[in-house]
Amino acid sequence: MKLPHSLFKIDPAIQEFHTYLDGCSFTSGMPGTYGKAWPSFIAESKVNMAAPGKDNFTIFNDTMYAINNYPVQRIIIYWTYPERFWLPIKENNRITNWSNKNIQPCFTLDKVFFDYVKMNLNFMYTLQELCKVKNIEYFFITTAQPIVTGK
Helix, strand or coil: CCCCCCCCCCCCCCCCCCEEEEECHHHHCCCCCCCCCHHHHCCCCEEECCCCCCCHHHHHHHHHHHHHHCCCCEEEEEECCCCEEEEEEEECCEEEEEEEEECCCCCCCHHHHHHHHHHHHHHHHHHHHHHHHHCCEEEEEECCCCCCCCC
């Protein structure tokens, strides 16, 4: 099932690929640097569905779609910041777009922040277990920021 905010659009000309990549701009590159991010160093056939600003919920759903609908042999996911998420923008009583938002830093909303961390860990665990069942090799990379405290 494709969710309304999914970025999942594999070029129909691509019939087969071995490695599925997903993440945010660390994996896609930014305008002017597309094709020069770390996935460009992977030689085997691959499809890179990463996009700048992509949140972990969308990364998770797109990856689930890929491994359930394509003969993927390996996934490499560079998970983005756990506090990043997309919200629908409602115009004229219709959802017309999705906007990238961030929750406040953990020292102001610690319970909310750690709920998002738990949700993101559930995404990783679910994909890990599905990959084991389907015999798909998997690699997860995460972004992490130091927690800054002060008075």
